[in-house]
Amino acid sequence: MIGHNNEEHLALIADGEARIDWVRRYSPVLNGMVSNTLADGSLKGKKIAVVVHLEAKTAFLALVLADAGAEVIVAGSNPRTTNQSVVEALRDRGLTVVANADGDMVSWEKELLAAADHEPEYVIDDGAELTMRIGIHRPALYNRLKGVSEETTTGTARLYALHAAGKLPFPALTANDARCKHLFDNRYGTGQTTLQAMLRLTNRQIAGATVTIIGYGYVGRGIAEYAKKMGANVRIVETDPVRAVEAHMDGMSVGTAADKVPGASMIITATGGIRAIGAPEITTVDHDAILANAGHHDLEVDIDALVGMASSTKQMRPQITTYRVGERDIHVLSGGALVNIAGGSGHPVEIMDLTFSVQGIGAHQLINANLAPGVHVLSKELDDSIASAFLKSKGIQLDPGRPEQEDDVMALINKMPAV
């Protein structure tokens, strides 16, 4: 049990408050444009569940929504990424929090169902973790949900699949598909922080290292760019031909897992799927290689397969588990959870200012815009307004353009005879 005596508890609250205050300082868009938009009173009394990796940036989003009058229920989207100080600070502020940093997958399942039992009308979700569970375990509540705003690529894919199956009776906004989210969070945020966490946990050098990245989407590309700039020899494994061409033209060495896993000293998964490193790949991983995951599921590195193949398992350093497979030691970071959050401090604050601005504006849209059931993307105008607020906060001027610089396509069309 964390925080078992009063002094310890107060220290946790103070630590959580300090973490949240640090976030507030570097979140000009959430603090400014978004808070002003939410101040119109439309969130008053609305029950919103926030189920995103529960650390200080998420706590700040929850507080912005609560300040706008919403009744906020907070849970974590992965048991390995919850910060207990932040949990205690939010509880101290009167928010309902169903999360514990010392929990496991079993207690986390219970927490999500407990969050559902607070009967939220709206969900800000990550990986559609709460949405799917409400659908499976609380079907009556599922049919009453008024809207979901989804944080990430994996959850967006789940929402589109629900819609295709005719099982999405409410509007869902894919915050992930807003340009102000995936262009920066998935790419720059994950790129920087995945390597930051890996290097801090392992104390290894990246310049000259051979790094294999599985998946060259926004996340994989971001990690690859940073690794390359830091001097690594970067190899890419892709299943999508266009993305493989992109990686090739970006100067990466592209090939199959069978070719690119052997010889790598660091292997990072970023596919959004499961078993990107499964039993066949494990047989080819080099002795002393490091495996880390940046994708949503803890299952991208198949830990069960590793356990089955290993003669012994050892906790080598904090957050490094070493599996002895034949004559090789294979080291897995943060239990296969998203290493940048479970093994680091999560995304940079500025990145989450953009991402959570999308979520804040998304929640406002779900409440006010009368969207039809189905999956929606934030309008270009709203996406632009978030980017403009970000630029303004940095003192960066946007060129307004002039009418004579525009291609007057209508003038050309008007010269064409009727068809």
Ligand SMILES: NC(=O)c1ccc[n+]([C@@H]2O[C@H](COP(=O)([O-])OP(=O)(O)OC[C@H]3O[C@@H](n4cnc5c(N)ncnc54)[C@H](O)[C@@H]3O)[C@@H](O)[C@H]2O)c1
């Ligand atoms: N760690 C974080 O903080 C963070 C941030 C944003 C997104 N994510 C998660 O990262 C994952 C990837 O996100 P994205 O936006 O890059 O998605 P994406 O769909 O743009 O890219 C995933 C890529 O992986 C490839 N792929 C799929 N299975 C593969 C396999 N077995 N082998 C090789 N390549 C494979 C796909 O072809 C695709 O190009 C998702 O789960 C997303 O939710 C994590």
